[in-house]
Amino acid sequence: MIKVYNRKNKCYEIEDVAGEKYLNWLYSSTVGMSLLELLIKRKLFSKIYGMFCESKISKKKIYNFVKDFNIDTKNCKKSIEEFENFNDFFVRELTPEIRPIDKNKNHFISPGDGRITVYTNINLQNLVQIKGFNYSFSELINNKDLEKQYNKGTCILLRLCPTDYHRFHFIDSGICSSTNKVKGNYYSVNPIALKKINKLFCQNKREWSVFHSSNFSDILYVEVGATCVGSIIQTYKPNNKVEKGEEKGFFKFGGSTIILFLKNNVLKIDKDILKQSSLGFETKVLMGEKIGEKY
Template identity: 30%
Template sequence: MKPRFFRRLRDRLLQQEDLNFLLTNRVPRLALTRFMGWFSQLRHPWVSAASIGVWRLFTELDLSDARKTRFDSLHDCFTRELRPGARPFDPDPAVLASPCDGIVGACGSALGLEVFQAKGFPYRVEDLFGSAERAAPFRDGCYVTLRLTSAMYHRFHAPHDGRLRHVTHLQGDTWNVNPIALKRVQALFCRNERAALHARLSVGGHPIALVPVAAILVASLRLHALNLLLHGRYPGPHELPCDVPFAKGQELGWFQHGSTIIVFAPPGFSLCEGVVPGQRLRAGQPLMCLPRGEKSPPLAVAVPGSTS
């Protein structure tokens, strides 16, 4: 059967919201996630080729910009690097770039410390961060939700020059984070496994936060700055202070498979033109505009895979 048939079948299943929710949530989520973590790292050429082949049948997997053409495992393909220059980062110092490939979800201005996962489904920033103190700088600020599909590039990068100052790891569940689940599960992002990455920009010392959120089959996160793999069985510590410089476009880490990253900025930031729900973005494209008049030269740090 041709891939087009399987994609039509997938689309029909996705359109059946009750069935979609049942198949992706009313299952033993943590057990399936742990199994996938084990299975995806099996290093055997037949297993790898068969797994990637099935994956291609149900998704628009595009490996044309991957650095490698052969993969040792399904995990190796999920966490693939790209060819140099495949994701150029916008060099404008007045632009906060998208840290990852993704589909824009809920976005805009926070109402105090309240933001939305979907229309009519608010959640509190302090619940997401696990700290009212760390949420405070983002009161009435700007936020963007970026959902990564399974076929997308799963590494994420620094949206601007700055320093990573603190990481909070929060253990949790592995609900699916697709639009159907976001319309049904209250405060879903605050329930799932996640990490809150707090940073300061070189420009104006502005705080920003990136919150990678795990999902079913996806509950581990590699962070280069801390040389850690954060996951549901990670024993701690969960509050991880640091002081690591980064340059715009520099790789910060990757999801083991894929999920969601939520970007927060303080008041004065605004969404760039074209950043609206449903828009597909690539890492490096404009995401937010810094407050007017604040610019500085980029840090002189080499950035693999980008042209910034």
């Protein structure tokens, strides 16, 4: 059972987890963990499942998925009949009015839909994955120059569920560097897995880039893949000017995570998110909504 804070209703909700029984078995039983290490975490498994999700046969999966998780397809640019396969639906685009962008240049917005946890005054040698599990910046991104910049800064974790809108966006206007790719495994990023796999973010496939933000200095974007996420697709043009809210890329099928690093004394995170993070709860957010403001 995963409890998430709904900041709009000011209450806690129980998250509907896609494949919850399967995840519990896979990450808790001896047989499940053996299967995980032998096959599920491997690129081959995610690649094969990705091929299925790209096939016309997988279109049948859309209707049950929408029904089981009560997804409002009226917000999509395409009708449910227009999607060619499950991955086409999974990376669906939404109508702009559904995700309004807070245009105030001093407001920091969420880069995507998901569940957010924030850590401030971070120690880069002891970053929190989940309570009891830690990792270091150098294990996540082996770059000494970047490491110096973000010590005692802010770390934002945005976890995307399979049911979420899976495109991610720029939090400000600016220019983004080219993407660096790091090969890795394909563990789930669900809290069920985070409690079992040490240094999971450092083991999974990931991509990173530096965003030269107009109002929040240089921000390190890290996109982490997960089980069945065969591809992280970057749609932006490196070293070109982008506007706040513009699309950066998207994840194909599966849950995923975005990690943002900001320098010290750049960002003040909203108090409700900080409070829930300190209590060990994620806060549900939507792409484009304010989650903090400029110092």
